[in-house]
Structures are given as structure tokens and as C-alpha cells.
Amino acid sequence: MAENSGVFLLRGEDSLVPMQPGKFALEDDFQRLLARFPELLVGDQIDPQNPRRWILVKREQAISTREIGAPIWAVDLVFLDQDGIPTLVEIKRKEDSRLRRGVVGQMLDYAANCRTYWTAETLRDGFVTSCQETGQAPEKALADLLAPDMTPPEFWELVRFNLKANNIRLLFVADAIPIELRRVVDFLNEQMDSVEVLAVELRQFVRDDLKTIVPTVYGHQPRSPKRAGALRRWNEISLFEAFEQTLSERELAIARAIYAWMQKGGARKVIFGTGKDYGSVYPLFRPNGISINPAYLSTDGSLWLQFGSLEKKPVFGPIPARQALMQQFNTIKGVDLKDSDLTRYPSITLRTIAEDPEGETKVLNALKWMEEQIERA
Incomplete structure (x- = not known):
């Protein structure tokens, strides 16, 4: 041996x-x-x-x-x-x-x-x-x-x-x-x-x-408190406190309108994020029992579209379905999403939406159209 x-x-x-x-x-x-x-x-x-x-x-x-x-x-x-x-x-x-x-x-x-x-x-x-x-x-x-x-x-x-x-x-x-x-x-x-x-x-x-x-x-050593700090969970109060510090009145009104759509009068669950610098919130959709997160609102002042996460998921998995959703948001003046964005995570700033006189209506129409497609699944 x-x-x-x-x-x-x-x-x-x-x-x-x-x-x-x-x-x-x-x-x-x-x-x-x-x-x-x-x-x-x-x-x-x-x-x-x-x-x-x-x-x-x-x-x-x-x-x-x-x-x-x-x-x-x-x-x-x-x-x-x-x-x-x-x-x-x-x-x-x-x-x-x-x-x-x-x-x-x-x-x-x-x-x-x-x-x-x-x-x-x-x-x-x-x-x-x-x-x-x-x-x-x-x-x-x-x-x-x-x-x-x-x-x-x-x-x-x-x-x-x-x-x-x-x-x-x-x-x-x-x-x-x-x-x-x-x-x-x-x-x-x-x-x-x-x-x-x-x-x-x-x-x-x-x-x-x-x-x-x-x-x-x-070389392993116990992690120091500075490096091991737990992530905090944002909530409605902390989210809008952050918004109030950075957004104009019109942008803040749009953020509140988007959040109200997400909540659907309390009938829909919303999930708050754990970001260190920026808070976020998104509505919980479960078509066919599978969670999807097409869009979320962030305290960085943007509405993020999660096209990349929708691949092989119900409703918006096919590229044509994502293209149709993209076109809903492209009705907002100043928004120019492209097919290359359909596998990525583009964002639309609340400022851009606010600069369109009909921006709030258009973004809510796009979100409601998205909701209708999900409910039909």
C-alpha cells in the first residue's frame, strides 16, 4: 500500500x-x-x-x-x-x-x-x-x-x-x-x-x-458587524419618506398612483425589497401558480420593467407578448424601449413620465393592460 x-x-x-x-x-x-x-x-x-x-x-x-x-x-x-x-x-x-x-x-x-x-x-x-x-x-x-x-x-x-x-x-x-x-x-x-x-x-x-x-x-474569521449587517425590509412609510426627499410633487403623485394600482385597494399583496440604498415595491402576480414580477417601483426614481425575468414564464414568456407590453409603455413621450430591451431590465424614470402631460394616465393604462393579460391567463 x-x-x-x-x-x-x-x-x-x-x-x-x-x-x-x-x-x-x-x-x-x-x-x-x-x-x-x-x-x-x-x-x-x-x-x-x-x-x-x-x-x-x-x-x-x-x-x-x-x-x-x-x-x-x-x-x-x-x-x-x-x-x-x-x-x-x-x-x-x-x-x-x-x-x-x-x-x-x-x-x-x-x-x-x-x-x-x-x-x-x-x-x-x-x-x-x-x-x-x-x-x-x-x-x-x-x-x-x-x-x-x-x-x-x-x-x-x-x-x-x-x-x-x-x-x-x-x-x-x-x-x-x-x-x-x-x-x-x-x-x-x-x-x-x-x-x-x-x-x-x-x-x-x-x-x-x-x-x-x-x-x-x-484565514476564516468571524465576520465583523460592519460586514455582516442584515438587510432591512422596506415598507410603505420608509418608501415614501425616501420618495419625498428626492421627487417633485408631480413625480411623487405618479409614484403614489402606481403604488395604489399595485395595491388594488388592498386586494393585492405587494412585496417590499431589501435594498441597502434604494427601496422597492412590486405587486405579487401568480398566473397558473407561478410568481412573476413584470414591474417594480424604486426609490431611485424609476419604474423598472423586468422583461428579462419573464422568459419561459406564463403570459409574457414569448417575445411577441413582451413586445406588446413594451409598446404600451412606449406610448409615454420620451420612452423609447427597443427589442434589445426584451431580455434586459430597462427602467423609465418618474421624471420622464411627469414631463409628458398625459404621462400618469399612460403609465397606468400600460400597467392595467399588463394586469388584464395576466388575469386572462
Whole structure:
């Protein structure tokens, strides 16, 4: 029996197979494995109370200082967790001499520049592209990540907030994490409040066509209250207090009219969002027992249309049905939604609606038309 294996596979009741330490031949093999199976980042070790789950934004995500002539680097992998925290992954094999020193400076460069070079839209576009390249539906991948009471726009708002606040996570991933790197990780965690720094060791064991991967996380510390703050649930009072601070009287009247339509005199349930910076509310529709959320009102001063979330859902799943809905909103002067918006999440500002003398009537007619289509389903 081989020495130094440390891992055994029990086959049936009578056969014990010793697994031998293996290695990743190329860094690209490492990248592809994590891109396909982000579960290997063991979110339950990173946060045992609230295990992290991931969506891949992109492999080789570009980043720079934005200065003229500055080099453009590429982060090996970028993920987002369910709280919209950008997670930057740099991969090195244990044979790489840069594992101990060079990779630390590299990651600090990324951390210092990501909030100025990236936007929530940058990461969203990367996510959509990665999904398309792997044959996934972006809407489904995101829905699988999010809590039932969080909308996609609220999630991307969280991403925007985290970038602005520099709430990010840095992961050093290697098939062996040297003690020197573990000490650096511990030191960085002690010095930075908003940035979480971890090292993930992925040890590989092989035997014939069998492979076993054993992940271990180094550097985990209890999350600080500053980083672990719970999201608040908005309500009617807090929503309109926020509106009153930013909207004109006419815009506020339109917001109240839209909210009244959502409530339907108290006969319809409305769901309030949990955004950190912006509140939101939307009416609960369940055609054929399936929840859909075609439109929501946000304290950013906009009515958001969730065309992208309607794909493969009742009523507005087919593109022609979404086109018909889009045309209802295009009757508002200054609104010019296009077919390219039918798979996205466009918005109409309350200011635009208010600038049309008949804007309030037109937007309510569009919403009522939408409601009629749902009720017929």
C-alpha cells in the first residue's frame, strides 16, 4: 500500500483504494475546474452560519488603473456570492515560484483598482456572457442564487453598493498553501475591515481514472458587524419618506398612483425589497401558480420593467407578448424601449413620465393592460 497517500476510497465493503497525491498540469486546468464547479470554493467553510453560494462572472476579467498607458491585467476568476460581494480568485500551482510573494502584490493591485475600473454593469455583462458561452440561461442561474424575496435589480444594486464600499473578497487558490502565505492572509484580514482575504487549498488525489479533491480554507474569521449587517425590509412609510426627499410633487403623485394600482385597494399583496440604498415595491402576480414580477417601483426614481425575468414564464414568456407590453409603455413621450430591451431590465424614470402631460394616465393604462393579460391567463 502506498505511503503518503492519506486518502482512501472504499469500494464496496471489501476493497480499499489508496489515492495518490496528484497535481494540476496547467493553471488553465485549475481555472476551468473552478469555473465549472465553484462549489469547490467550499462556501460553508468560508461562512458556516450563511454558506456562500456563487455565480461565475468571468474568467480572465480585465482590470486596470484607468491611467493612460497603464497595463490591463486579468483576474483569473471573478465570482459573486448571494449577497452581491465580488470575489476575486487568483490561482497558482505550488510549482509556481510566484505563489509566496508575487501573487500577494498582484491581488492587492486588483483590490485597489476594482471599484474604480468595474461597475455593476461590467460584472453583469460578464456574467451574461459567461452564461451564454456555457449554454446557461442567465435569468435561471441568477434566480437559483437569489433568495425568493430578492429581485435581480436589487441584487445588482447590492453589487454596486459593495463595489463602492470596497466590500470584496480575495481568494488565493492553490493545490498547496505554504505557511508563509497563510500568515500573510491572516495579517491582511487583521488590517482590512471591508476586504475578506482567504486562501483555499485544493489538494488532488488520483488513482487510475478516479480523482478526489479535498478543499481546505485558511484565514476564516468571524465576520465583523460592519460586514455582516442584515438587510432591512422596506415598507410603505420608509418608501415614501425616501420618495419625498428626492421627487417633485408631480413625480411623487405618479409614484403614489402606481403604488395604489399595485395595491388594488388592498386586494393585492405587494412585496417590499431589501435594498441597502434604494427601496422597492412590486405587486405579487401568480398566473397558473407561478410568481412573476413584470414591474417594480424604486426609490431611485424609476419604474423598472423586468422583461428579462419573464422568459419561459406564463403570459409574457414569448417575445411577441413582451413586445406588446413594451409598446404600451412606449406610448409615454420620451420612452423609447427597443427589442434589445426584451431580455434586459430597462427602467423609465418618474421624471420622464411627469414631463409628458398625459404621462400618469399612460403609465397606468400600460400597467392595467399588463394586469388584464395576466388575469386572462
